[in-house]
Amino acid sequence: MAILVLGGAGYIGSHAVDQLVHKGYQVVVIDNLQTGHRQSIHEKAKFYQGDIRDKKFMQEVLKKETIDDVIHFAASSLVGESVEKPLEYFNNNVQGTQIVLEVMEEFGIKNIVFSSTAATYGEPKEMPMVETMATNPENPYGESKLMMEKMMKWCDKAYGIKYVALRYFNVAGAKSDASIGEDHDPETHLIPIILQTALGQRAYLGIYGDDYDTPDGTCIRDYVYIEDLIAAHIAALDYLQKGNESNVFNLGSNTGYSVKEMLEAAREVTNKEIPAKVLPRRQGDPSKLVASSEKAKVILGWQPKVTDIKQIIETAWNWHVSHPKGYE
Ligand code: UFG
Structure with a gap:
């Protein structure tokens, strides 16, 4: 079975490629290396450098490779940046997915597992958050991911392309042996920034607001361990390969930390x-996001195994200590 991993050189994609290879899948990676x-990328995966928006390139790859299923991580993913550059987000995320679906249809590929986001919900009206909640994205990033989900819904009806959209909460940590981890430039995520500060690479952590309606005034998020998150993708692949219907799942740990x-x-x-010092609020940050992953537990048989936040941070710390300059 060959799995095509789009965005397989990114933080989450590279962990997925690694786990797929270890599970015995043949893996083909496409990545434009813009952020990846x-x-x-695991040495046993076959790599093509190119952009998912380049249809000719995508067709060339699919002519050479026999692909059974697709996992799609290739998207821009920064909330703040998306507010400033909405058209870049719609271009890369929505247009990119359009090409992916076009070539899937052309080459008869029937299953896609897709990395979506809690940002599709917007400011939640209930907690923990369930998949049946209304979706009201409050930034172009969340909007683009919701559009991508909707494109898949209609392609299912028209062409029978089945999808699982996995709505991630805050993905955290690194592979347990610290061989792969999180390396963004610029870095905007909380855990890497805290750990870069611990390494002396930054003067302080700026805490974006301590006047939220939470017990200590700072924002609460649901952190899910990267290896657990990837296990959910493999469970979702299995679910689709068994002929199940398209579906949407939250991936979180049901626990929030400020x-x-x-x-x-x-x-x-x-x-x-x-x-650390307190700074003004960052635009677009909801006060609290905690997932209910009950649906993934019942239907996919998935639940996170590593839930101790210190254990998760420790995996990220081991990565940062052993790779102080990331992959450089
Ligand atoms: N934060 C700080 N200081 C920093 C960085 C972050 O206080 O230097 C705070 C943020 O304000 C937020 C929390 O730490 O309250 C987590 O911030 P991250 O940037 O690490 O993550 P987000 O919750 O903003 O975003 C994550 C993903 C997005 C996804 C979103 C879904 O990175 O892709 O969850 O809600 F859209």
Whole structure:
């Protein structure tokens, strides 16, 4: 079975390629290396450098390779950037997915597992968040992912392309042996920024607001361990390969931690002081996002195994200590 992994050189994609290879799948990776790293792709995966929006390129790859299923990670994913550059987000994410679906239809590929996001919901009206909640994205990133989900819904009806959209919450940590991990430029995510501060690469952690309606005033997020998150993709592949209907699942841990709690946990893990100061709120941050992943548990038989936040931070810390400059 050959799986085509789009965006397989990114943080999440590279962990997926790694797990698929270890499970015995043949893996073909497409990535434009705009944000991904060639070194992060498992050596047993076949790699094509190119852009999913380049239809000729996509057709060339699919003529050479026999692909059974697709996993789609190739998208821009920063909320703040999307507010400033909405058209780039619609171009890369929506147009890119359009080409992916066009070539899937052309080459008769029937299954796609797709990385969606909690940002499709917008500011939640109930907690924990369930898949039946209304979707009201509050930024172009979330909107683009919702559009991608909807495109898949209609392609299912018209061409029988089955999809599973996995709505991620906050993905965190690195592979347990620290051989692959998170390396963004620029880095905007909380855990890497905290750990870069612990390493002395930043002067302090800026806490974006401590006047939210939460117990300590800082935002609460649901952190899910990267290896657990990838296990859900493999369960979703299996689900589709068995002929099940298209579906949408939240992937979280059902637990929330505030920014201050994350900082405290990281101080304990690293044994470093980690200076921090409170800054104004960041635009577009909901106060609290915690998933119910009950549906994934019941239907996919998935639940996260690593739920201790210190253990998750420790995997990220091991990666940062062993790769202080990332993949460079
Ligand atoms: N934060 C800080 N200081 C920083 C960085 C982050 O206080 O330097 C705070 C943020 O304000 C937020 C929390 O830490 O409250 C987590 O922020 P991240 O940037 O790590 O993650 P987000 O929750 O903003 O975003 C994540 C994914 C997005 C996805 C979103 C879904 O990165 O792709 O969850 O809600 F859209």
